Amino acid sequence: MQQPGDYCALRLAGGPIAVLRGQDGQLRALSNVCRHRGTPLLDNGFGNISNRIVCPYHAWTYNDQGVLIGLPHSGDIEVNRQSHCLPKFSLDTWHGLVFVCLHESDVSLEQKLAGLDNYLTKFDLQRFTNGYHSEPQHWSSNWKLAAENGMESYHLFKVHPESLEPYTPTKSAFYVAGCASWRVTAGRFQGALSNLTGLISDSNALNHYLLISIPPGFIGVLTYQSLDWITVLPEPSNRCLVHQGGITDASGLNYRDSTSQAALAFLEEEGASWWS
Numbered sequence: 001m002q003q004p005g006d007y008c009a010l011r012l013a014g015g016p017i018a019v020l021r022g023q024d025g026q027l028r029a030l031s032n033v034c035r036h037r038g039t040p041l042l043d044n045g046f047g048n049i050s051n052r053i054v055c056p057y058h059a060w061t062y063n064d065q066g067v068l069i070g071l072p073h074s075g076d077i078e079v080n081r082q083s084h085c086l087p088k089f090s091l092d093t094w095h096g097l098v099f100v101c102l103h104e105s106d107v108s109l110e111q112k113l114a115g116l117d118n119y120l121t122k123f124d125l126q127r128f129t130n131g132y133h134s135e136p137q138h139w140s141s142n143w144k145l146a147a148e149n150g151m152e153s154y155h156l157f158k159v160h161p162e163s164l165e166p167y168t169p170t171k172s173a174f175y176v177a178g179c180a181s182w183r184v185t186a187g188r189f190q191g192a193l194s195n196l197t198g199l200i201s202d203s204n205a206l207n208h209y210l211l212i213s214i215p216p217g218f219i220g221v222l223t224y225q226s227l228d229w230i231t232v233l234p235e236p237s238n239r240c241l242v243h244q245g246g247i248t249d250a251s252g253l254n255y256r257d258s259t260s261q262a263a264l265a266f267l268e269e270e271g272a273s274w275w276s
């Protein structure tokens, strides 16, 4: 979402929203519901709107900041355009990831995540300039259980003895730091992946992954080559919606023979037992 007009539309906690970059370069989170009769405006997924959003029902038109700028065939009817703009939500970014808050909060994302970056410096996230994402998945799980399951590696030896345990042994997992707003645990890759450690002299960072959880629903696995993440959102009937993506350096783009692949497998395997 680097170009003006780029957007991502999705449902967040049941509500349709669109995150889009305006012609002024700013990212905004807007309601994705027309103020006329409630029609969804943009299809879910990624796209580009150029510089305006046109409702598919009666073609009310909004600019890229959510301001109502056009009402075809409205004749003499007076419509207060100001009160029919698209509602905005709080939005902030962290290492290229976009966080949206649906309610007003006095605490900024920077305040919420204060201290977390101290544990990430070894991994030099500035190198991660390439992003990817996958199609959302529906898991048969209460969202809180799915999110909590991803917060630690203690259960790997018991729940994933043949898949994850050989690559990320439980005995090498440890708690790093945490507070009410975030938590970091860590572990060590081994097996086939340890062959990679000869490529870079600072093998300490390369050998390890950090498991970062940011309540309520963000879980990321940070390796020397990527930050792979999932977000878990509640759905009705004890189900949840899971988005998956990541950012990586150029060498991690093709997710083969790299620690990135292991990080991804880690998240996917974690989700497998909850899959619908």
Ligand code: FES
Pocket: 034, 035, 036, 037, 038, 039, 055, 056, 057, 058, 059, 060
């Ligand atoms: S519902 Fe959008 S213009 Fe009528």
